[in-house]
Amino acid sequence: NAGVTQTPKFQVLKTGQSMTLQCAQDMNHEYMSWYRQDPGMGLRLIHYSVGAGITDQGEVPNGYNVSRSTTEDFPLRLLSAAPSQTSVYFCASSRGGWGTPMNTEAFFGQGTRLTVV
Amino acid sequence: AQTVTQSQPEMSVQEAETVTLSCTYDTSESDYYLFWYKQPPSRQMILVIRQEAYKQQNATENRFSVNFQKAAKSFSLKISDSQLGDAAMYFCAYRREETSGSRLTFGEGTQLTVNP
Numbered sequence: 001n002a003g004v005t006q007t008p009k010f011q012v013l014k015t016g017q018s019m020t021l022q023c024a025q026d027m028n029h030e031y032m033s034w035y036r037q038d039p040g041m042g043l044r045l046i047h048y049s050v051g052a053g054i055t056d057q058g059e060v061p062n063g064y065n066v067s068r069s070t071t072e073d074f075p076l077r078l079l080s081a082a083p084s085q086t087s088v089y090f091c092a093s094s095r096g097g098w099g100t101p102m103n104t105e106a107f108f109g110q111g112t113r114l115t116v117v
Numbered sequence: 118a119q120t121v122t123q124s125q126p127e128m129s130v131q132e133a134e135t136v137t138l139s140c141t142y143d144t145s146e147s148d149y150y151l152f153w154y155k156q157p158p159s160r161q162m163i164l165v166i167r168q169e170a171y172k173q174q175n176a177t178e179n180r181f182s183v184n185f186q187k188a189a190k191s192f193s194l195k196i197s198d199s200q201l202g203d204a205a206m207y208f209c210a211y212r213r214e215e216t217s218g219s220r221l222t223f224g225e226g227t228q229l230t231v232n233p
Contacts, residue, residue, distance in 0.1 A: 042208060042223035108162035
């Protein structure tokens with residue numbers, strides 16, 4: 001059971017380039033989300049999805065797009081990379097929806113360290 | 118909006134001793150969950166302990182325990198008999214139920230160093 005798999009683990013981009021961070025989970029979780037981690041700021045929510053075909057913005061969505069065509073996959077697209085997007089990105093998944101206990105554990109991928117130069 | 122604050126960017130402890138990491142949060146909800154996550158240098162996020170807001174009893178997991186003060190909106194983590202493997206970044210997190218899912222709100226993190 002792989003859990004949450006993120007690729008790539010490291011990436012260097014030039015300003016203006018676009019790329020997609022991949023996230024896949026094999027636990028049949030409804031809820032998936034993307035966070036970015038910056039020093040002194042913890043993890044901040046970028047976008048999230050409560051199921052295939054449903055996505056919504058989090059706290060810091062600007063410059064990022066997401067889609068959820070299947071339950072398993074939740075890619076994050078950087079449209080035109082900027083140095084301010086240099087960060088560590090985490091994908092997470094958990095059971096979700098009404099009736100799911102709030103103590104449900106969120107499972108995280110191992111992160112992608114992205115540097116934009 | 119809910120906020121979570123960890124006022125200690127760095128903490129250190131001697132091996133075998135006890136350390137307490139602080140966390141405060143702000144919410145108008147009465148029902149929610151609180152979590153502590155550990156992030157070692159591998160970057161993997163590991164759930165350490167969780168606490169239900171409507172339970173007065175403090176959660177305990179082996180050497181890890183919490184001091185949950187609901188009225189004060191405080192949720193501190195105590196690590197007893199600290200081990201070298203406890204060295205990591207620790208994040209406090211808050212979750213409430215929402216119609217569109219159950220997102221986590223994280224604090225800024227506390228970097229814990231364990232000295233041999």
